[in-house]
Structure formats: C-alpha cells, structure tokens
Amino acid sequence: MRCLPATAVLACALLSAGCSDGFFFGPQASPGPRENFEILWRDFDQHYAFFVDKNIDWQAVHDEYAPRITTSTSAPELYRLITEMLLRLQDIHVTLVAPGIGAWSYDGWWRNSPANYNEQAAHRYLRPGITRGREGHVYHGTTAQGIGYIRIRDFAGAGWVADIDRAVAALYDAPGLIVDVRDNGGGTDLLSDPIAGRFADRKRLVERVRYRNGPAHDQFTDWMDRYIEPAGARRFTKPVVVLTNRRVVSTAEAFVLSLRALPHVTVVGDTTAGGSGNPIARELPNGWSFRLSRWQTVTPEGASYEGVGLAPDVPVWITEAQAREGRDTILERAIALLTGAQ
Amino acid sequence: MPAREILLAAVVPALLAASVAAQSARSSALGADIFWLHNREQNQQVSPLRYAGAGLGVALTYSTGTDVWRGGVHMAFASAELRSGISQNQEHVGSAKRLELSLPYERHAFAAGSRLAGVTLGAQLTGDLLYRNHTYSTNLSTEHFIDAFAWLAVSAGWQGAMGPGWRLRYHVALPLLGVVWRTPYTGAKYMPSAQLTLPNTLLAPESRIALTRPLSGALDLRASYELRLLRHEATWDLATASHRIGMGLDWHIRRPVPTSASRMKGDAR
Numbered sequence: 216m217r218c219l220p221a222t223a224v225l226a227c228a229l230l231s232a233g234c235s236d237g238f239f240f241g242p243q244a245s246p247g248p249r250e251n252f253e254i255l256w257r258d259f260d261q262h263y264a265f266f267v268d269k270n271i272d273w274q275a276v277h278d279e280y281a282p283r284i285t286t287s288t289s290a291p292e293l294y295r296l297i298t299e300m301l302l303r304l305q306d307i308h309v310t311l312v313a314p315g316i317g318a319w320s321y322d323g324w325w326r327n328s329p330a331n332y333n334e335q336a337a338h339r340y341l342r343p344g345i346t347r348g349r350e351g352h353v354y355h356g357t358t359a360q361g362i363g364y365i366r367i368r369d370f371a372g373a374g375w376v377a378d379i380d381r382a383v384a385a386l387y388d389a390p391g392l393i394v395d396v397r398d399n400g401g402g403t404d405l406l407s408d409p410i411a412g413r414f415a416d417r418k419r420l421v422e423r424v425r426y427r428n429g430p431a432h433d434q435f436t437d438w439m440d441r442y443i444e445p446a447g448a449r450r451f452t453k454p455v456v457v458l459t460n461r462r463v464v465s466t467a468e469a470f471v472l473s474l475r476a477l478p479h480v481t482v483v484g485d486t487t488a489g490g491s492g493n494p495i496a497r498e499l500p501n502g503w504s505f506r507l508s509r510w511q512t513v514t515p516e517g518a519s520y521e522g523v524g525l526a527p528d529v530p531v532w533i534t535e536a537q538a539r540e541g542r543d544t545i546l547e548r549a550i551a552l553l554t555g556a557q
Numbered sequence: 558m559p560a561r562e563i564l565l566a567a568v569v570p571a572l573l574a575a576s577v578a579a580q581s582a583r584s585s586a587l588g589a590d591i592f593w594l595h596n597r598e599q600n601q602q603v604s605p606l607r608y609a610g611a612g613l614g615v616a617l618t619y620s621t622g623t624d625v626w627r628g629g630v631h632m633a634f635a636s637a638e639l640r641s642g643i644s645q646n647q648e649h650v651g652s653a654k655r656l657e658l659s660l661p662y663e664r665h666a667f668a669a670g671s672r673l674a675g676v677t678l679g680a681q682l683t684g685d686l687l688y689r690n691h692t693y694s695t696n697l698s699t700e701h702f703i704d705a706f707a708w709l710a711v712s713a714g715w716q717g718a719m720g721p722g723w724r725l726r727y728h729v730a731l732p733l734l735g736v737v738w739r740t741p742y743t744g745a746k747y748m749p750s751a752q753l754t755l756p757n758t759l760l761a762p763e764s765r766i767a768l769t770r771p772l773s774g775a776l777d778l779r780a781s782y783e784l785r786l787l788r789h790e791a792t793w794d795l796a797t798a799s800h801r802i803g804m805g806l807d808w809h810i811r812r813p814v815p816t817s818a819s820r821m822k823g824d825a826r
Contacts, residue, residue: 239798240597244605310696498693
C-alpha cells in the first residue's frame with residue numbers, strides 16, 4: 216500500500232481543485248449594466264411584499280425597462296432608469312445607493328405635506344431646563360402648564376432605553392405626558408418596543424405582520440401577532456398624547472401603532488408616512504446597494520397602512536401663518552387635551 | 558416475528574459480543590487543534606457576489622476505539638472575515654462563523670496483515686451551524702443569516718506508517734442524506750421547519766489529511782490539512798469552500814497494550 220499516501224494527497228488535491236470557481240461555485244455575476252438590472256429586478260420579484268396590494272405587474276415593468284438597458288448603458292443612465300422603475304412602487308423603504316452617482320429614495324410621501332413641526336417653536340412651550348439623553352436620541356422637559364414632554368428623535372442606535380426610564384421617572388408625577396415623535400425617521404423595533412412598554416398598562420395586541428415567503432407574489436408566511444408589553448421599572452399610565460406628522464416613518468409608525476392601542480393614549484397631529492414594510496438590503500455586482508420591503512404590517516383590525524399612514528385621533532395641522540408666528544398648534548392641542556382645557 | 562425484531566435479535570448480540578471482545582485493545586485520545594482557514598462563499602441569499610476571506614478556528618476531538626472499530630466526537634468552531642471585489646472599509650463586508658459537530662464511526666474493512674489493513678469504512682453524522690452577517694452599506698442595517706445542516710455521510714479512511722514514528726491518516730466523507738434549515742425566504746426572523754434533503758441538492762464532501770508524530774509517551778503532535786465543501790441548491794443556492802491548515806496535539810488517555818494485531822491509534826478522523 217505504498218501508493219495510498221500518494222492517493223490521499225491526490226484526493227485532497229483533486230477536491231481542492233474541485234472547489235475552483237468554475238466547477239464548484241458556478242459562474243460569477245458580472246458587473247455589466249444588463250446583469251445588474253436583471254439581478255435587481257429579480258430580487259424585487261422574489262422578495263418584495265406589496266406587488267399584489269399595489270396592483271403592480273412587475274413582469275410588465277421588466278418588459279418595459281429591460282429593452283432600454285444595453286451593454287453600453289452608462290452607470291448614471293442605469294441609475295436613472297432603475298430609480299424611475301422603482302418609483303412605480305411608491306414605497307418609503309425602497310432605496311438605491313450608487314457610490315459616486317447618488318442615493319435615491321422615494322419622497323412622495325412627505326413632499327407635498329406641511330412640515331407640522333418646528334423644534335424651536337416647540338421649545339417655546341417648555342420651561343427652561345430641558346434634560347437631554349446621553350446619545351441625543353431623546354430629551355425631556357415640562358410645559359408651562361406642568362405637563363411632561365418627551366421628544367424622541369429616532370429609534371436608531373442601541374442601548375439608550377435608559378434615557379426613557381430617566382425621563383419617565385422625572386415626569387412621573389406630571390398629570391399628563393406628551394410624547395413627540397414628529398419627524399422621527401424610525402430605526403429598530405429593538406428600541407421602539409421596549410420604549411412603548413414604558414407606557415403600557417398590560418399586554419395588548421398592536422399589529423400583525425407576515426413575511427414574503429416564496430417566489431409567487433402572493434406567497435407569505437402566516438400572520439404573526441405582535442404585542443406591546445409593560446416594560447421598565449416605572450410605567451406612565453396616566454393620560455398620554457402622542458404627536459405625529461407626515462414624517463413619522465417605519466419603526467416610528469410601529470411605535471405609534473403600539474401606543475394607540477393603549478386606552479390612555481391619544482394621537483394628535485397629522486397622518487403618518489405609511490411605511491409598513493420591514494426592509495432588507497441587497498447589493499449588486501457593480502457595488503450598488505438597495506433596500507426593499509419584505510413584510511406586510513396591518514392593524515389588529517386587519518387594515519393595511521402601507522402608503523396611507525396612520526390617521527391621528529385628533530387631526531391638527533400647523534398653518535403657514537401659524538408657523539410664521541412660531542406657533543405649534545399641534546402641541547397646543549395636546550396641552551389643551553391634557554389640562555382639560557378642551 | 559416482525560422483520561425489525563429479527564434484525565435486532567441478530568445484530569445487537571453480535572455487536573455486543575464484538576464490543577466486549579474488543580475491550581482489551583481499547584484506546585482513547587483527546588485532541589485539540591488550532592487552524593488557519595481560508596473561506597470562499599457564494600450565498601445567493603446574501604449577495605450575487607462571491608466572498609472570500611481568512612480566519613482562525615479551533616477543534617476538539619475525542620476518539621476511542623479498538624483494533625476493530627474507531628469512533629469519537631469532533632467539534633470545531635471557525636470564524637472568517639469575508640470581502641469581495643466591491644468591498645470597502647465598512648461596506649459590502651461580512652463575517653462567517655461556523656460550528657461543526659461530527660460523530661464518526663469506522664471499522665476496519667480488511668483483515669490485519671492484508672495490504673489494505675489500514676483502510677477503514679464507516680459512517681458519520683455531521684451537524685453544521687452557519688452564521689453569516691453582512692453589511693451592505695453603513696446607511697443600512699447589518700443583515701443576519703443562519704443556516705443549519707445535519708447529514709449522514711459514508712466515510713472512509715486510511716492510516717499507515719510514514720517512517721519512524723510518523724503516521725499519516727486520510728479521511729473522506731460524502732453525505733448520503735441530510736436535513737436542512739436555511740434562513741428562510743426573507744430573513745432570519747422567521748425560521749421555517751426543517752426540510753429533508755438528498756445528495757442531489759446537498760453536496761458536502763470533506764477530506765482531511767493529517768501527519769502525526771509522537772512527542773512523548775502520551776502526546777502526539779499533528780499537522781493537518783482539511784477541505785470542507787458544502788453546496789446546497791435551493792431557492793437561494795449556497796456554496797462554501799473552506800481550506801484549513803492546522804496544528805494540534807493528541808493526548809492518549811488510554812492506550813492499548815501493543816500487539817501484533819494493533820494497527821490503529823491516534824485520532825479518529
């Protein structure tokens with residue numbers, strides 16, 4: 216058996232060679248414009264969650280755009296064509312990042328809406344002495360009427376829920392609390408869920424979600440229930456008003472959905488953005504990145520708010536004249552509700 | 558009597574008898590290895606691109622057996638940072654971690670003294686847990702992917718002397734039948750039930766060649782090269798190739814009294 220060691224080495228060598236690119240892995244995707252377009256189109260075709268809801272014939276979209284992309288299509292032209300195609304989806308969570316060319320996201324959800332928020336104007340209603348959280352995501356204070364005010368800028372980052380605990384503890388004796396999430400661009404539910412729990416009286420159903428789960432556009436997992444649950448050492452269960460505007464997006468909308476399930480919470484302001492789809496990221500061989508929505512969210516009653524938004528209990532807009540005067544009529548209405556003035 | 562009972566009645570006593578007879582020559586060893594690895598991976602669920610990178614791993618082995626059979630447990634953990642042609646500092650980068658568990662069992666296929674006395678044949682249960690994360694852009698959150706595979710493989714080995722004190726061992730395993738849990742269609746947050754998979758969709762050959770040399774009466778030094786391939790064809794194809802070069806030690810906690818029939822010692826893999 217002198218030949219066995221040599222056979223073993225040969226077998227190892229053959230297996231090593233066997234995992235060479237062509238044999239084991241198959242062909243590598245090329246960075247050409249047509250292939251990039253096809254990969255992006257296919258990823259949407261196989262992952263995107265709202266084709267049926269939005270009544271979009273994605274194959275027809277492909278057949279319209281594919282012939283316009285050739286091997287000589289430049290990168291800026293490819294970017295223009297792809298963003299034009301993605302605009303059909305009218306989805307907040309759909310983005311395209313092309314280094315050196317641009318970063319695109321759908322902005323139709325807020326472009327024609329009033330701002331309904333001005334931070335400086337809101338501060339005029341607060342007593343001096345705002346307490347800021349350690350990482351800048353949150354601050355709190357008290358209105359001139361003694362109502363607690365917590366501002367949550369976003370739900371990004373990690374590990375700052377303790378800032379909310381400090382705010383709740385500081386404002387615990389206030390007769391009511393305003394939670395201002397206007398212009399909150401979202402983040403992660405790993406933060407928004409426990410923060411919402413600081414206002415929960417008991418476990419309550421807040422939304423139902425399902426993931427795209429197959430190549431057909433109507434293939435989904437079963438609906439999965441999501442709950443708000445009490446969290447934190449101290450919870451504020453006295454009257455709470457949540458302030459919203461059109462730029463409350465994604466995770467911030469899930470936060471509003473959670474809080475509005477509570478009987479002591481009233482939502483005041485404008486309708487939220489309507490971005491209910493949890494996004495996944497993907498990439499292309501040419502180095503571009505994009506995002507698309509992979510799940511659907513509905514209210515406990517089964518209503519989708521994708522592209523529609525969550526309507527407030529008390530709709531209030533700040534008119535241009537009021538904004539020029541430095542007034543925040545949404546905040547004014549919240550104070551009035553909590554002081555019993557209205 | 559049902560066929561299953563007949564089979565058990567015939568086979569179990571025979572196995573027990575063989576086991577008892579072999580007790581006198583039983584040996585056991587504990588092994589520990591550290592290895593450098595180079596991974597290549599193409600996971601269509603993560604990216605259309607191929608990613609590659611180097612890393613480190615550790616392995617622990619317990620092997621036991623007699624002149625007739627050899628079995629044991631092998632565990633390994635490997636980690637590698639992966640990049641592709643479009644990778645930048647913090648974008649289009651990922652890391653892969655892999656936890657492996659193998660339960661090999663092999664028997665000598667040929668009589669002592671024959672030219673093929675060093676050849677063993679057997680089976681191996683293997684479980685691999687693959688974790689992969691990927692950062693597409695600093696503006697986008699990092700995605701996580703988890704895939705788990707368990708399979709039954711046929712295995713073969715050969716062990717022989719390579720000069721004074723040196724021993725060479727070669728081991729190869731090919732999967733027959735497996736169970737697969739892949740990160741589902743749209744991400745790791747929703748795990749599906751397991752899927753039975755066959756060799757036509759799961760290809761996971763592994764081969765290992767190791768050279769050992771005694772350092773002392775109870776300690777062997779080992780150098781090894783291992784290649785682990787894994788390819789699963791599904792909605793999202795996954796293919797990985799891991800080359801590993803390692804060094805390790807075997808501590809013989811129980812050695813047989815040398816006899817002319819003794820022909821197996823060292824690691825079980």
